[in-house]
Amino acid sequence: MNQQHVQPTSAIPPHNCLLAALPAQDRERLLKHCDLIALNFADVLYCAGDSISHVYFPIESIISLVKPVAGSSGLEVGLVGNEGLLGVTLILEIDRAPFHALIQGAGTALRIAAPPFLKELKQSPALQLLLKQYLYVSINQLAQTAACTRFHVVEKRLARWLLMTQDRAHADTFHITHVFLAYILGVRRVGITKAANSLLKQKLISYRRGIVTIVDRAGLEAAACNCYQADNNIYALILGGVEK
Amino acid sequence: MNQQHVQPTSAIPPHNCLLAALPAQDRERLLKHCDLIALNFADVLYCAGDSISHVYFPIESIISLVKPVAGSSGLEVGLVGNEGLLGVTLILEIDRAPFHALIQGAGTALRIAAPPFLKELKQSPALQLLLKQYLYVSINQLAQTAACTRFHVVEKRLARWLLMTQDRAHADTFHITHVFLAYILGVRRVGITKAANSLLKQKLISYRRGIVTIVDRAGLEAAACNCYQADNNIYALILGGVEK
DNA sequence: ATTTTTTAGTGCGCCAACACACAGAGTTCA
């Protein structure tokens, strides 16, 4: 892990939707214990089974949750950007990460050690509720991914994943290689090459050597399975009050 | 839904592991609000999105949690027997079922309406902890199923499912058809026929017209993917104190 | 006892994804 502390010099205050949704007082108490850190591509924040040392609120960074599989590579079961947080299961009072957590998109995050987080959690019913809601959404999205992985072809799954990442990257262009995508979606690299090439030919995306650009977002949404919409719907339904 | 009230006449007291793990006082308070009911095969307790009217503690019944998929049939993402309960997400204070819940194995269950359950939940830290632990286990098993569904062939998945069902049925023989299994595992009926036939030829199971018998449990464990063991491990790790 | 319904087994062509291997092109570094 190669995390650096970052001076919070930017004029725009760092933004995480869940933090923003907290009452000002609760948020301030929490922020006092937070560090703004930079997360680098492929950093591993923790592995399944590890103790949860810190909670992360991504700002621009994107975190992949990966379920490891004996013998196989693994399978992404969740994606965390500034709409969420990493470490939500702490609300279940179990100090054990259910999944690998690795950085899929470099950027900053607010980090807080588990002990102060748990202390604030006890004091803040608003934070408790937010975590419960986010956990509920995560469970729904996990099941959605399970079904999607079973029934939908790679091209549609890839389109969905690109949309989810674009939402969290807040940019049309981001860094990703076919190899990494293959790992995430649990398919061969060649499968990604083929699917990506198809999306390219349809002029929905463009890419070269690790840089993907969304060209036609509406088209990509049409090319994706509606699991993408389903995920958004459940988030809006449960966490609708949270500003995006 | 065709549920009948059942006289709790049996000499052996009905047994649900989670209820049994509660302190006697908390359990008694809860049981006062419980009805012992009979659940019939294919009963639908609720659909995804429904309000959670009741919580169910299976005794001999087995409940399937199914994530519906637009266009496709659905995919089982959880199995609840007397080692668990249905309605665990109520602890997240969200009155919305994340999955379909349908009876996969007929039998009795203790049922309690949501309002008294929530009231008892507030009063019983032991019940709160148990639900948190069970929810954590369920999340892990959900991810396990997601990965299993992606990477393992039907025959191994079928073997795993038969073992899970045998555990919950507490019997070597139970009622199940190929059509139902196909729905549950998200494959064609013919795929089940083929896989079941293979297990039959290996003398691990026997079956005829809706009745399956486990013949060689050790052999079946060897034929299953280790997702079966992984599920058991996480349950034992988190809920190890709970008697089986 | 005959018909109808339910459940299981078989055959055929098809396709998405697999495994493995290698080629070409851009990037980095010496």
Place this chain on the structure above:
DNA sequence: TGAACTCTGTGTGTTGGCGCACTAAAAAAT
């Protein structure tokens, strides 16, 4: 400038599961 490395594209044969259609046999209903 050339070598080493990284990333993407292509080719060949294989396979697990799909869709569809039909047969066979057991159970239930009339």
